[in-house]
Every structure is written in structure tokens, then in C-alpha cells.
Amino acid sequence: xxxxxxxxxxxxxxxxxVACKACVLACKAENAVPDGRTRDWLVEExxxxxxxxxxxNRSERCNHCAGAPCVDACPTGASHVAEGGTVQVTRHKCTxxxxxxxxxxxxxxxxxxxxFVDKCTFCLHRAQYGKLPAxxxxxxxxxxxxxxxxxxxxxxxxxxxxxxxxxxxxETGARPNxxxxx
Amino acid sequence: xxxxxxxxxxxxxxxxxxxxxxVWGWEIPVYLFLGGLAAGLMIxxxxxxxxRGRRPDSVWVRLGPLLAAALLSLGMGALFLDLEHKxxxxxxxLAFKPASPMSWGAWILVLVYPVAxxxxxxxxxxxxxxxxxxxxxxxxxLGIYTxxxxxxxAARPGWNSAVxxxxxxxxxxxxxxALLLLLPLDARDRHALVRIDAVALVAEAALxxxxxxxxxxxxxxxxxxxxxxxxxxxxxxFWSLVVVAGISVPLAFEALEIRRKLAFVAVAPxxxxxxxxxxxxxxxxxxxxSSFDEFPG
Numbered sequence: 001x002x003x004x005x006x007x008x009x010x011x012x013x014x015x016x017x018v019a020c021k022a023c024v025l026a027c028k029a030e031n032a033v034p035d036g037r038t039r040d041w042l043v044e045e046x047x048x049x050x051x052x053x054x055x056x057n058r059s060e061r062c063n064h065c066a067g068a069p070c071v072d073a074c075p076t077g078a079s080h081v082a083e084g085g086t087v088q089v090t091r092h093k094c095t096x097x098x099x100x101x102x103x104x105x106x107x108x109x110x111x112x113x114x115x116f117v118d119k120c121t122f123c124l125h126r127a128q129y130g131k132l133p134a135x136x137x138x139x140x141x142x143x144x145x146x147x148x149x150x151x152x153x154x155x156x157x158x159x160x161x162x163x164x165x166x167x168x169x170x171e172t173g174a175r176p177n178x179x180x181x182x
Numbered sequence: 183x184x185x186x187x188x189x190x191x192x193x194x195x196x197x198x199x200x201x202x203x204x205v206w207g208w209e210i211p212v213y214l215f216l217g218g219l220a221a222g223l224m225i226x227x228x229x230x231x232x233x234r235g236r237r238p239d240s241v242w243v244r245l246g247p248l249l250a251a252a253l254l255s256l257g258m259g260a261l262f263l264d265l266e267h268k269x270x271x272x273x274x275x276l277a278f279k280p281a282s283p284m285s286w287g288a289w290i291l292v293l294v295y296p297v298a299x300x301x302x303x304x305x306x307x308x309x310x311x312x313x314x315x316x317x318x319x320x321x322x323x324l325g326i327y328t329x330x331x332x333x334x335x336a337a338r339p340g341w342n343s344a345v346x347x348x349x350x351x352x353x354x355x356x357x358x359x360a361l362l363l364l365l366p367l368d369a370r371d372r373h374a375l376v377r378i379d380a381v382a383l384v385a386e387a388a389l390x391x392x393x394x395x396x397x398x399x400x401x402x403x404x405x406x407x408x409x410x411x412x413x414x415x416x417x418x419x420f421w422s423l424v425v426v427a428g429i430s431v432p433l434a435f436e437a438l439e440i441r442r443k444l445a446f447v448a449v450a451p452x453x454x455x456x457x458x459x460x461x462x463x464x465x466x467x468x469x470x471x472s473s474f475d476e477f478p479g
Contacts (some may be wrong), residue, residue, distance in 0.1 A: 019193075021193065024193065038193075038194060041192070041193040041194035042191075042193035043190060043191070043192055043193065044190070044191040044193075045188065045189070045190050045191075046188070046189040046190075047188050047189075069335070069336060069337060071281075072279075072281040072282060073281075073282055073283075073284065073334075073335070074279065074282055075274055075277065075279055075282045075284040075285035075287075075288055076273040076274060076276070076277050076279070076285075077277045077279060078273070092270070093270070093273050093277075094267055094270065094273075095265050095266075095267050095268075095270045095271055095273050095274060096265050096266025096267035096268075096270075097264070097265055097266075097284060098205050098206060098264075098266070099282065099284045099331075101205050102205050102206070102335055102337065102338060102470060103335050103336075103337050104337055105336065105337035105473075105474045106337075106474070107194075107473060107475055111266045114267075115266045115267035115268070115269075115270075116266070116267050117266070168474075169474045169477075171401070172336050172337060172474065173336065174336075
């Protein structure tokens, strides 16, 4: 049964990220992500006028939105809200209609070669044993943080209290749960 | 910070991964076109009969609901081809998800068949007017849902408009009338259908105008949707196939036929059908290419 009280979230420190893509490779290995697909990816943004430039590196993935448009769009209930408020896909309920992919403002989903739609799970299979997601585990600059926002003592809660943060495209109303420290 | 340069390097520019490059192919626009056509063929014969109080004389108008069922089956075939997990298609019918337009659509599709059959069969034990109004309602639901399916997606600025529902219904009515006009009809039915087609085309043009006004007066993502349709990637197809060939030219032909009593030519209905199909292609493809990824995070 999903624990309604838990609220899993990821906090990405864009100040620490060097865009090495270890998170992408760790995810591919942990979750056997097929060739040509990825569940997480890097966005490197440079703004300004030379020489006054500022760069921001973001390790991005499914935002496990609290108001997930993919769950609303899914006609079969394959996309659903699971433990810790995470968004998961039940493979044997998915018809591959791709309504969820069209509905996702973050384009976080892809079609698995076996026919179902797939995406980041926040490594729920690891969280259930108290382990961190594979991407968080391997990050060499320790800029990825994962935890339960309903626990005020959790590291993610503390970071969001103490640091400036943003989320991607809040204007979509999806209430994403991946936060970026800036 | 001077925001003059914004360069974004995306670690995911891959058509296998990025749905903005590949969500729906030809199957969905073809289905939306056939679904709209079926909606028109459900509504028009029933509306003519309700207005006149007796069944239309032309065989093909009376066969309209069956034609609708046949075209809808073709459309559902296209939908099936689009599914990535085809063996799980039955999963649509083990759930009803009120928040999902596609779930509504899946159930509307199976409701259309019995209604179409009863509208054609006209059994004595059913009140005829109730059957006809049910056919109008089922056709209306089918036509409107095909637009809401796209319009409800906030993630795609090029679709996110409530106008798509009525727009696709108007297009369904105009294409439905156009298809009937290409078949042998008696003079009275032809006379009525040419007028209905012209009115539906005017409504479609007005709703397209409202769609564009909505985009042009929206936020930056809506502005981009406006530009994509009117001046950028999809502008040539939109203006030439949808606006000129699909609406303006056939409307002019039909106005000449109605006002100047010129002989009927098949050009107008053929163009209406081409325009209806083009409208679905242009809106599906331009809409799914629109994404929040086009803006820095």
C-alpha cells in the first residue's frame, strides 16, 4: 500500500553539478534502460554576453509531479501515483497509446522497445530497502539528494529551507517534485 | 545578468527518447479525421429527419449511420496500428478514467455502434425521436472529444485550447456533408446538404479565428503556437491546405451554387475533405512539436 504520508523528492544542486553524466550511466545500468533511451539526462544552459557568462548544469528526470498530467491522461490506470507520491507505470496495463507522453510537460517518458511506456521510477525498488536511487548513489560531486519532504529533519527538507531553489516550468501547474538549488 | 545569449545543450536530443520529435505519426490525424467524418454522418441524417418529420429520400443519407460505423472502424484500425503494446488493447475496457479524454473516447467509440445501427434500422418498438436525438448526442460527443483529446494537454501549447472540441465538431459536420454530396442524392437532400456544408464551413472558419486569437493573446508559449501555425514551420500547409483550399475555395463554390444557381460540381466537397484531413495533420503535428523545452528552464 502506498504510504500517503511520505513525499519523495529529489534536490539537484546546480552549483555542484559538473555535467559528467555519471547519473545517466548509473541509471542505465541499474534499470537496464534500452539503447537509445534514457530516464535521466543533462541540460547545460549558458546565459549572458561574453565574457560575463553564467552556466547552469541540471541533471533532469521525471518530476514525479504532485498534480501529474500523465496520470490524468492515462486511459487505463497504468500510470498511477504510488508510494511516496511517486508516479509509476504498471507495464501490463499500458497499451502504448502515448497519451502520457503527449501530456508530460517535461518530455520525461519514452516507449520501451517491448511496447510499454517507461520513465524514471525514483528507483522505488531501492527506496523500499532504504537505499538511495542509483543516480544519487554515484554522483561524484554529491549534488544529487533524495529523501522524504514530509520529514522536516530530512536532508532534502533542510536544503529547501536553507538554499534558494526553483523547479522547472512551474507554470504548467503540474507541481513537480524535482527541485534545483541555484 | 544580461540575458543576450542563451545556449542550451540538451543531453537528450534523440527521436527515440524525445516525444517532441515522435509521439504520434500519421495514424492519429487519420483517426481524428475519420472520427469527425463519422460524427458528421451520425448527426446529419438524424438532424434532417428531425427537421422534416420523415426519413430522407436519398438511400445514401439513410445509410449515413452505417457509413459512420464503417468509417469509424477504419479509424479505430488506425488507432490500433498506433498502439505500441497492441496485445493490451483490451485494457481500455477494464477502466474508466474520468480525467482522461482518451478513456472517454474509448467508451464513446463503442457506444456509437449500437446507436448507429438503431438509427439506420428504425425498429418500431423504439420511439424514433429518442433514437434520433441519441444519434445526434453520440455524434456530437464523438466529434467534440476528438478535439478535447488534444486540447486538454497543457504540456503542448499548440494544442492547449478549449476551441479544438467545437472546431473538430464543425469540421466533422462539413466533411460529413461533403462526403454525402459526393454520393448520388435526390435534389432536396442535395439542396439541404450544400447549405449545411456552407454553414459548417463558416463556423469552422470562425472557430479557427478564435483559436488563433486565443494563441495570439496568450502567454509566451501560446505566442509560439501562434507563430508555428501562421508564420513558421506549419504556415504554408495551414494557409494553403486548411484555410484556402479547405475552407475559402469550397465556400465560394457553394455560395455560387446557392446564390447563382450554378450547377453542382464535385470540386467543393473534395476540397472540404482534403481540408478536413489537412486540419488534423497540421494541428496534430504542429501541436506535438510544441513543448516547454523550447524555453530555458
